[in-house]
Amino acid sequence: MWKMAKTTTIFRHEDCPALERVLALLYPVTFRRMVGMSKSRITPEEALAYHLEPTPGKFEIAPTVPMTTQRDLSLAYSPGVAVPCEAIAANPETVYDYTNKGNLVAVISNGTAVLGLGNLGALGSKPVMEGKAVLFKRFADVNSIDIELDTEDVDEFVNAVRLMEPTFGGINLEDIKAPECFIIEQRLKEAMDIPVFHDDQHGTAVICAAGLINALHISGKKIEDCRIVLNGAGAAGIACIELIKTMGAKHDNCIVCDTKGVIYQGRTEGMNQWKSAHAANTELRTLEQAMDGADVFLGVSAKGAVTPEMVTSMAPNPVIFAMANPDPEITPEEAHAVREDAIIATGRSDYPNQVNNVLGFPYLFRGALDIHARAINDEMKLACAHALADLAREDVPDEVAIAYGKKLTFGRDYIIPTPFDPRLIYTIPPAVAIAGIDSGVARRPIIDLDRYVSNLKARMDPTASILQGINARARQAQARMIFAEGDDPQVLRAAVAYQRGGFGDAIVVGREADVKEKLTTAGLADAVNEIQVVNAANTASLPMYKSFLYDRLQREGYDRHDIHRLATRDRHVFASLMLEHGHGDGLVTGATRKSSYVMQLINHVFDARAEDGAVGVTAILHKGRIVLVADTLVHEWPESEDLANIAERAAGVARALGLEPRVAFVSFSTFGYPVSERAEKMHEAPAILDARGVDFEFEGEMTADVALNMDAMAAYPFCRLSAPANILVMPARHSASISVKMMQELAGATVIGPILSGIDKPIQLCSTTSTSNDILNMALIAACKVG
Secondary structure (H helix, E strand, O other): OOOOOOEEEEEOHHHOOOHHHHHHHHOHHHHHHHHOOOOOOOOHHHHHHHHHOOOOOOEEEEEOOOOOOHHHHHHHOOOOOHHHHHHHHHOHHHHHHHOOHHHEEEEEEOOOOEOOOEOOHHHHHHHHHHHHHHHHHHHHOOEEEEEEOOOOOHHHHHHHHHOOOOOOOEEEEOOOOOOHHHHHHHHHHHHOOOOEEEHHHHHHHHHHHHHHHHHHHHHOOOHHHOOEEEEOOOHHHHHHHHHHHHOOOOHHHEEEEEOOEEOEOOOOOOOOHHHHOOOEOOOOOOHHHHHOOOOEEEEOOOOOOOOHHHHHOOOOOOEEEEOOOOOOOOOHHHHHHHOOOOEEEEOOOOOOOEOOHHHOHHHHHHHHHHOOEOOOOHHHHHHHHHHHHHHHHOOOOHHHHHHHOOOOOOEOOEOOOOOOOOOHHHHHHHHHHHHHHHOOOEOOOOOOHHHHHHHHHHOOOHHHHHHHHHHHHHHHHOOOEEEOOOOOHHHHHHHHHHHHOOOOOEEEEOOHHHHHHHHHHOOOHHHOOOOEEEOHHHOOOHHHHHHHHHHHHHHHOOOHHHHHHHHHHOHHHHHHHHHHOOOOOEEEEOOOOOHHHHHHHHOOOOOOOHHHOOEEEEEEEEOOEEEEEEOOOOOOOOOHHHHHHHHHHHHHHHHHOOOOOEEEEEOOOEOOEOOOOOOHHHHHHHHHHHHHOOOOEEEEEEOHHHHHOHHHHOOOOOOOOOOOOOEEEOOOHHHHHHHHHHHHHHOOOEEEEEEEEOOOOOEEEOOOOOOHHHHHHHHHHHHOOOO
């Protein structure tokens, strides 16, 4: 939930299992830049459903102050609201203290250049602007509202935006065609006393500059000595070359090309004032001529604009930023085939060195808003670029390696930080803020920088990075995932999303005709041939399955007829047999039957009882916090030894999710008071962990508020937890289940699980109320072998 003075906007990113998929649906261009399109497919039906459900659009407004009593309403509106109104009228600067202006950005467009789709008009641009607004929130905790202006008249547009200055702390212009975008931005900068930033221009320029700083550092070149070729003289290209010249590149060393060739002094065809400003005194006339001997190529043009022959002709250690999207001017494979010494960046995440605007605009505005800046100037943009470059040279933390499935180290294949690096939020904004203060655009300078950095760290939402880590690891695992309930539309949607998301092969247990009918009804008829449908009638492994099951159950009252019925008629048993025999790598089930019933069936094939060490751990995601609750599935009434085992299993799940475990054994008593026989086992369990010498923090017994609230915990200075607990071990299954469902229904928390831990093979159970996204979440957890 966003922290605003009176209202808040909610972005439901937890509702989707993988942040990459969210970005694919809400902001396609950013998604393509972040993840490429080679491994993931988004259908029109999915995109429309994402924007339609559970409510139309991508965010909503909710209060952040109490609004329950008559007194609350009197303070929020009349008569109480008159006091801050008068205070602001007397001292306008206090608007930042009493309203949401200081953390509110408008994303404004007229829809004349929407993504790669052209002029869709103001209304057609709204989904994109909503998407940009939630990216501000996701990456930098900046509140944002989209505004679509239905005019192509520059004067009308400028006047409309100018009149909204009292409302916002900054203006982000988006998807406005050239050359109007240049005129609009310049006039608004001159007229307004808050930051105005056209991201299509400057966002790309800042990230390009950051990468160039490091590329030249590696190649041992100085920017003032480099000959730089830019292909593409649109909004982004002009902004790139202007910022690079600000960094020290010489005017006549920068050769700008467009579709008509080199922009040279004296050229008249296809020129405008912005191109003319960068016309070079040169005899070069074509891109091919310009590339001969060039040190740097910057491309914001079109696929295939650069040939291998052009790359061959470049200077030693050439720097090639082929940023055309979705396909670069030349691919890294093509360039490296002729020049192994080339340092290459693109706009795609399936190649190293991704030039991605999301590394820039959220953090530029974060830093600008926090000093109540009057503008975002070149000094702030350069500070952002240098901070990004410096960050790439630092040791990359483990959580980034987990999220991306590989270790990143500074070098030719890592010159730009990754978009999901958690350090961005507390590294880039301070640099931007300091530059704004030093350059004189700050209304309210930051006095205590250390405290500011701490506040920025507190803005981070760990839930998104954890989901991203699961996503990346699942894609790397490429697990064959068995979906046991192929007659359920939600399960089928999840299976298709798993397959199309590039996570591996989806195997559905069901009848071919039923699966085809339900997929067609769901608008996914084209997915019928993409997933594998398996059942007892079409598998050659049935005799082997039945033999295994008979050997396992023959002394439990099952004859061969019973075994045949179990193996052929019960999808949960059949799917479990597939998993046991290696005909899949993971299993997701439980969406159509109660979990206790499904567990009984799974136990026919696997040892998944309490005495076998199985534990159910449920993750609760709420307001940027993650808390694991155990045991929510297996142990009905655990004793002290069982509780210690549950704690160890839950700690393993926490670490698999990227969390450092802090376990609290919760009860209605705290450290022995009030005395109760029922609380005794919660008091004994920590002593058992002490004896075992476990390597994670634990404490108990304690009430939930002491476990989760540091102020309450402060009353017990001997408590061994260094921070609020992120694992709550409950006295019994009923208390665990009740707690989870109350959080889900009353607080609107996102619930993942229960995650089944302690079984030999990855099996995850869904609830009967699971959505397709919930089911996909569990499939990804199974693919990562969490638990």
